[in-house]
Amino acid sequence: MTDRKVLLVDGMALLFRAYYASSYSGYIKRTSAGLPTNAVHGFVKYLMDAVKRFRPTHVVCCWDMGSTTFRTEQYEAYKGNREAPPEDLIPQFDLVKEVVDSFGVPNVGLHGYEADDCIGTLAQHYADDQTHVFVLTGDHDLLQVVSERVHVVIMKKGASNYAVYDLAGLLEERGLTPRQIIELKGLTGDTSDNYPGVKGIGEKTALKLLAEYGDIDGILANLAAVSASIRGKIEASLDMLHLCRDLATIRCDVPVSCPIDSCLWAPDFHRLRAKFEELEFKGLAQQIG
Template identity: 45%
Template sequence: MEKKKVLLVDGMALLFRAFYATAVSNQFMYNEAGVPTNGVQGFVKHLLTAIDEHQSDYVGVCWDLGGGTFRNEMWGEYKAHRSAPPAELIPQFDYAKEIADALGFVNISCQGYEADDCLGTLADHYRHEGVHTTIVTGDKDILQLVDTDTDVWILQKGYGNYKKYDPITFVNEWEIQPKQLIDLKAFMGDTADGYPGVKGIGEKTATTLIKTYGDVKTVIDHVTELPKGQMTKIQTDLEMLKMSLQLAEIHIKVPITVNLADLFYRGFSEDSLGICDYYGLKVVRRELAKLLA
């Protein structure tokens, strides 16, 4: 029997991508209330496009929340140096969730955790129910979740363009297993997330170490076998390496429960057009009108 399919999307990734794609030319598309809608409308268009491509049975939207996460408690510099979002984007964070809810989608988040953690937790939960999960995001960190029950689609430029990963395509490109992406990031660090890993070890060296030893722990156990330069770098930044390993791993035990039935995708109706009119979403209304036709 064919498995049920659930589509989980990183709402913040879709919203940011849509916003910056149009903000570069100042296409903010304000509604009658004076709220910019460029990001929100692009977010919904991305969502509709992914649903059409995936032919989803069930759909959920995961979000980051403000106020920091457990990673900030572990490492104070975690994402600390990211610039503040543009003024035109700020009101669209809550607006996007409100509109997603009005259109019948379930918004999923948990204080103290990132959207990635929610995505990972749900994918892990649904696999035990015999469900296949596809995750749509712009963040390659989520690729560590790829397995026989979980595909990841990375957004590319435009709508409906994805780089699709399953275990085979991942290994062919990265030359390591998906779970080893955690170890790779631990060595390399992540400048966007604000942790350095091991200074002086880049992707090429880190990949070689992982292919040779398997994981960070085994490299540490055999550190004296390494060339002197690599050994010194790892020993110097040993504590940061261990910390980075924890920061890089997606947490799959977030205290959330979302029954699969709650995510059932019911499609759209004429009422959806009224919702678009209410929120001033002219672009989305045109897309939905095409679907309903």
């Protein structure tokens, strides 16, 4: 049997990227009935481009299911700095899932968890001797799920522009193992997710500490050997350090499943074209004509 290749899509990352890439000029694509569709249209183009580039045999799309998760229970301010989504994007959240369904691609999400946790769990579940997993996202947090059989594809600025990370590439570019991605965020925090890490420790210091001691436990075991200034900062933020490391950790054991047979990439082009015509995506409808 030939190797399987599963593409796990970070749905929100693609949808938000598509919204902002197409709305910065002020023009929002709409149907003649006035329904905004710019984000969905861009999402479809991103998805089709990735499928063309990576040629998966199977595709799954994972979604966040609301803003309250086990992380907001642990730390109330988690992602508390995020603005409400733009008005024109809100009706497209359900619409995009209908379109994904029209491709015959399963939509996966679980209340209380983030899409990242679903992606981490499914990636671990699918990756085996016969299966390579590619995670399509714009989110560098997901680099922690890179493994022997799991590659993370980061979408970069511009069409068809991807950075593909495997274990060697991650080590070469960032000097980090997947596990150290978590340790780094525990130390430095994450401004976009709104948790602080250790006050006064930036990326440069954190990378130096990780290069020397491997992980946070190694750093704590060798506190006597680090400078008094760094030691003081870490000791003053010990609880926050442990909490931030936990917040940064993608859970790979959440109760989601999506049997491999249910996510075979085999779109029914009649069904897809009908959906594109309904949304007045004339160019896309012609492409699959």
